[in-house]
Amino acid sequence: MTEDDLDDLFAVARSETLPAPVGLMARVISDAEAELLGGDALGRAQPRGRRQATGLFTYLAGLFGGTGALAGMVTATVAGFWLGFAQPAPMSAMSAALTGTSAEIDMMPGIDALLDEAP
Amino acid sequence: MTMPRDSAFETSQAEINALSDAALLVLYARGDSDAARVLTGRHLGRVYRFAARVLGDRAEAEDVAQDAMLRLWRVARDWRPGEAQVSSWLYRVTANLCIDRQRARARRRTEALDDVADPADDRADTESALMARQRADALQTALASLPDRQRQAVVLRHIEGLTNPEIATILDIGVEAVESLTARGKRALTAALAGQKSALGL
Numbered sequence: 001m002t003e004d005d006l007d008d009l010f011a012v013a014r015s016e017t018l019p020a021p022v023g024l025m026a027r028v029i030s031d032a033e034a035e036l037l038g039g040d041a042l043g044r045a046q047p048r049g050r051r052q053a054t055g056l057f058t059y060l061a062g063l064f065g066g067t068g069a070l071a072g073m074v075t076a077t078v079a080g081f082w083l084g085f086a087q088p089a090p091m092s093a094m095s096a097a098l099t100g101t102s103a104e105i106d107m108m109p110g111i112d113a114l115l116d117e118a119p
Numbered sequence: 120m121t122m123p124r125d126s127a128f129e130t131s132q133a134e135i136n137a138l139s140d141a142a143l144l145v146l147y148a149r150g151d152s153d154a155a156r157v158l159t160g161r162h163l164g165r166v167y168r169f170a171a172r173v174l175g176d177r178a179e180a181e182d183v184a185q186d187a188m189l190r191l192w193r194v195a196r197d198w199r200p201g202e203a204q205v206s207s208w209l210y211r212v213t214a215n216l217c218i219d220r221q222r223a224r225a226r227r228r229t230e231a232l233d234d235v236a237d238p239a240d241d242r243a244d245t246e247s248a249l250m251a252r253q254r255a256d257a258l259q260t261a262l263a264s265l266p267d268r269q270r271q272a273v274v275l276r277h278i279e280g281l282t283n284p285e286i287a288t289i290l291d292i293g294v295e296a297v298e299s300l301t302a303r304g305k306r307a308l309t310a311a312l313a314g315q316k317s318a319l320g321l
Contacts, residue, residue, distance in 0.1 A: 001312045005321040006305060009258040009312075010277040012251050013172070020167040024181045028163055028188045032147065032155035035192040 140205035141198060148195040155192065162206060163188060165279070166213050172274045173217045175263045183220060187213045203288075210275070210289040218267050254319050261311035265304055272300035273308065 135157055138146070146154035166187050171180035190212050191205070262270050268290065275286045276297075283301075287294045312319075 001309045001314075001316050001321070003305065003309070005316060005319075006309055006312070007277075008321060009254050009319075012254045013258055013278045014280070015251075016255055018164075018168040018171055020163045020184065021177075021181065024167060024184060025159060025163060027185055028159050029152070029156055031185065031189050032159070032192045033152050035189075036147075036150055036152060 139200075141200035144191075144195045144198045144205070145200075147192070148198070158191070158205070159188065162191075162209055165206065166209050169210060169274060169279060170213050170217055172259070172262065172278060173214070173267075173271055174220065175259055179220060183213060183216045186216055207285065207288050210281075211291065214271050214289060217271070221267060250320050257312060257315055257319055258308070261308045264311050265307050269300050269304035269307065272297055273304035276301045277305075 132153075135143070135146075135153055138154075138157075140158065140161070143154040143158050147158065163184060167180055167184040170183040170187075171177055174180050174183065187209055191209060262273065265273065272286060272290065275281045275289065276283070281289070283294050283297045286297045290297065290300075292300075
């Protein structure tokens with residue numbers, strides 16, 4: 001088996017088009033639509049290529065558009081904003097935030113204004 | 120939240136098709152699902168095909184492809200144009216998802232791609248078609264014996280036809296590392312296929 005033989009095999013593989021199944025296309029588009037409707041407006045941790053980053057900071061960062069978007073902000077300011085806002089709430093708000101339950105969402109102000117594109 | 124469609128931004132199909140991937144992502148993030156349709160048409164085939172060759176399993180490839188595209192939908196709002204190509208980004212996500220999947224499950228014998236019935240396949244059973252089928256299967260089986268990164272590099276280089284710099288971006292390694300991977304991969308394939316030369320009509 002020489003390199004030329006291998007090249008012949010590669011050529012056969014290249015000619016195999018392996019089209020994506022129609023069902024797969026439909027599921028992918030339906031996912032896209034679902035993301036628009038349901039979506040991550042309140043920012044769960046942004047998926048990464050390798051591993052899902054977890055943790056309180058990533059959750060908080062997700063509220064402001066991801067850790068990338070936060071790169072220019074002073075971390076303490078963010079933490080202070082959240083902690084200051086959460087102060088009046090009972091401890092259950094903290095644990096709710098850590099477990100990411102939907103009850104926590106009610107405690108936060110509407111942040112759609114922060115996430116909207118400029119009109 | 121879904122933005123209401125502003126008539127000033129309504130675009131015809133031809134106009135949408137002419138947009139760059141980055142522009143389509145911006146449109147999509149603003150609520151335009153047609154932009155997602157075009158992006159899917161442009162990229163899903165490649166993502167699925169790559170996953171199928173790396174995993175050697177069509178059903179798993181469908182899952183990985185769907186997962187990769189879902190990550191694209193989720194990153195759309197944060198996408199910064201000029202930092203990466205959507206195609207490279209998708210290849211990289213797919214490559215990593217494949218590695219995750221292969222590490223998570225116990226090593227099992229990889230099925231040849233043709234073990235999964237392809238209902239659309241109506242090629243005539245001519246001798247040349249059968250030989251082509253055998254060659255493709257032999258290559259796929261040999262690919263399965265390679266280490267993950269060698270297999271991905273070889274598929275990207277010799278089947279997907281990407282350049283070494285492109286592959287370096289996707290695999291997040293240097294160009295020399297890509298060359299090393301593909302060279303080792305080809306040597307390993309040659310070894311794995313040794314003795315099948317006449318059976319494959321080569």
